[in-house]
Amino acid sequence: MLAPDSALTLEQGWQTTEATGSLQNLKKFNNQDFNSLRTLCLSQGLLFEDATFPAHISSIGPNLLPQDKLWQIQWKRPTELHRNPYLIVDGASRFDIMQGEIGCCWMLAALGSLTQQKHFLENVLPKGQGFQDNYAGIFHFRFWQYGVWVDVVIDDQLPFLNGRYLSVYPRTSNEFWPSLLEKAYAKLRGSYQNLHGGYLSDALVDLTGGVQVQFSLKDPPPDLEEILKAADKSRSLMGCSTSGQLRRNKELRNGIVQGHAYTVTGAVKIRYKNGWKHIIRIWNPWGHGEWKGPWSDNSPQWDHVEPRFREALLRNKNDGEFWMSCENFKEQFSWLCICNSTPTFLDFGDQHCTTWSVDRHINLWSPVLATDRNKCSPGAVSTNPRYFFKVPDYDPKTYNVVISLMQKHAEHMQDAKNLTIGFLITMRNSEVLKKIFSLTRDVTKYFTLSPGTYAVVPATTDNQEFEFLLRIFMKNEDYNENSNYPPSPLLPMDVPRQNQDSSCKAVFLRYAKQGSAINASQLQQLLNEVILQDEMTSLGGRFSFDSCRGILSLKDLNSNGQLTLQQFRSLWQSLTKYMDIFRKEDRNHSGFLDVSGLKSAIQTAGLAASEQLLLLMALRYGDAARRIGFSDFVYCMLRLETMTYALQNLAEGRSQISMTTVEWLTLVMYT
Structure with a gap:
């Protein structure tokens, strides 16, 4: 709820309660219309060639490979690679994905999670395209960017080096959705080079339009296991990563890869021996390479699990997916990232029926706050735009507010460096209660706030003009006495x-x-x-x-x-x-x-x-x-x-x- 003092806010920017933008009001990337271009190509009997992202080293990027290798790259269409190509074979699955030479595990880990949630996948991968009917060498995919869904058109020419896929390749030789979708994402971000290293959190948001929260596994919240289970039940997207940027892609003896991103594909509490055990299922975007410790595919722990559970949960294949205990998960990984349309993964325990509402603001201003992340310039709180919200009631044992601030890069500047951005939370008297800053595109934090009126003050430590998207998610308790049954966490009803x-x-x-x-x-x-x-x-x-x-x-x-x-x-x-x-x-x-x-x-x-x-x-x-x-x-x-x-x-x-x-x-x- 906006307080009356927010009138200034609405003059300086604009605000909406819509959570993820509209798929019915798509923005056409580079003003390219898929249907019109395909119709034109079909009428002329030509295969589409995308002049805005051509089959040229400019689309690869100048620094991804040495110059001699850049000029060796060949571009091939799926119809040249297989006599009977398909976009999708037997449904899109994480097991279709095999990471190639480019270090895009952060994007593929998010994509692997996306395949588990069909309601999100269908937004990204439009129907009505393929190699069988009306094929013209043109495809399109959708991504969420700073509050709107963007439709990205590509041709189907894929880069190869020495006869091998330069980037992601399909496990099934005639299935091409992973390679084509990644090409569209590379186009959105400017080049394939811009997929070589990135943030898992960015990809999760771009594929869903949702809100993501990162949890440090070196200093995890006390209710981490409950958050994981709630995220799994509410069909959230999840990923995790290991530390070791200087030892990136080094595989340890226990099978875990350093400096690498993974998909979290499940979290369950299972009966084990005479008690219960929390176990986490994880998938490696390489498509192989698995954990070798407790709860791995051939570990003796599974001998103490009831056969029907073991049969349902255990997939004993070298496909990159494995189980591990929650304790080992916290030891081996550094960060957990969870994303959904609203923060349903924070709804756990014995809670009332809850929904989440969201206020969204986009603005641009020259910042007053230009000091380090721990100090505020005297005029920052009073001069910077303030966005008010009111917390009517709360349960001290649950989280009730999530604030997400995203810095917006200019179009065709997707590879621009991030500013150090953040926000302050103040009371009406301008007393600063919280300060959150980070050198990332998206700064998101969850809180338990007592009843009262608060203000969010976006800021940056860089003395530079700063365009942003601010979203304030608030939990709403539903005390409908006539309802004995709260919405099930498994059904997609966890929306405002x-x-x-x-x-x-x-x-x-x-x-x-x-x-x-x-x-x-x-x-x-x-x-x-x-x-x-x-x-x-x-x-x-x-x-x-x-x-x-x-x-x-x-x-x-x-x-x-x-x-x-x-x-x-x-x-x-x-x-x-x-x-x-x-x-x-x-x-x-x-x-x-x-x-x-x-x-x-x-x-x-x-x-x-x-x-x-x-x-x-x-x-x-x-x-x-x-x-x-x-x-x-x-x-x-x-x-x-x-x-x-x-x-x-x-x-x-x-x-x-x-x-x-x-x-x-x-x-x-x-x-």
Whole structure:
């Protein structure tokens, strides 16, 4: 909430509550329109050649390689490399990526995490392009830059040196999305040279438009394990890095590479021997080279894990991915970086239903603060722009404010040096409470602030004009007494409150047939890709086509085999509710409910079932041991709920129900 004193702020800059810019209002990089250029090339029978990022050493950069090697670079199209090229083969995965000669692990680590979160990946990798239909040697990708999404067009000529990819190359020889996406990112940043070394945090933000927070693993927060689990459950992007810039890419005996960035691909609490163990899953962008210590692929620790957990979690391949304990994670790595649309990774423990709102400001001014990062010039606080926000209430055990300040480089100056930037947090009386500075593009910090009115003062220690993007994220407690079920952390509903309904709509439109309805096949794809994101929840198996037909029929009020948006909203609410109930009743984190857990879940949902009915449900929806996985649990509960309410409506207070044969058959055969 902005205080009245912020009127000056709105005159000097502009402010919005939109979190990540709009994909519907794309900015065309270099004013190049993909559809128009492709249509022109197709009409002329030509393959696109990008004059703004040509197949020339100028696109590589003058200092990446010695001059003699620069002139040896050859550019080849995928159609020259393989007789049957594809943009994507069997879905985009981190295991498609193999790092080449360029030191772009920071970008590939972020990209590996992006492939796990399809709702973010689809923003970056637009559909409707490939090598089969309307191929014209042109592709496009999207990145978030300083508050707006930018569409970057490229040709598909890739650089090779001595017959090998200069940069990232695909594990599958005829799959080219990693190489083409990286080329688009190189174009955005000015050259391939500008990908040789960088910040993981920058790439995570550029691929999502989200907010990133870095955590020092040498001085970690006391709740690091809870933050990791919350980040994993809320589908955040995560990466980590090792120290050792002077020994970059040196592999230690234990398999860890110094001066290198990795992707964090999972974090779980697993039953081990007679207790519990927090373990972290990590992926190396090299596509090989793994940790050799405890919890690695062949370590004896896995012998003390229940077979079903071991089978679900352990992938014993030399693919660069491995598990390690949280203790070893803190010992071997220096930094952890987490990114999401809003700071959902700070929501953990026994918290109320929360959402995050964001105020966004862009401004430009000549700074008054031009001293070192620990001292403030006397006039800085009163002269520099101030951005006010109000904290209404708080829980001292949780974080409730995140402030992110990003310095903006001029267009075509992506390789410009960063200034030392930061911000001060003050009370209304200008008393300085916090000072945060760093020589990075993005300075972000999380806080626990007590109720009151505060101001953020962006600043730089360099006496230089400074354009910036400031975002202030605030946690909002939702005390709706009528809601017994907070939004599940697995569903993409961790957005500002006013956008929660649009999030449901966004998921619907992503899978709906021509944007109007969803059939059973599309519902199956949606449920398996959006809902089953959690390791433990997915242990019970995927949603089958038959169960999705059954689920659809329970919400299909028009009896036409499809769900409208309104009907899908009802299903979405039920999914949220039953996911929370399932996670609560799955006390041993097995991914299944036994008969006792099912009984408790039914009671929690406010429904009723006799002992005989309970056993029949376990037989009908459970496995041989009468355990029910999440996908079958959802179908079971939706059917019980629907049948209960249908019979209650028919009864209308009567002890007996009268139905025609057609009504009875319709009820039991379709729903």
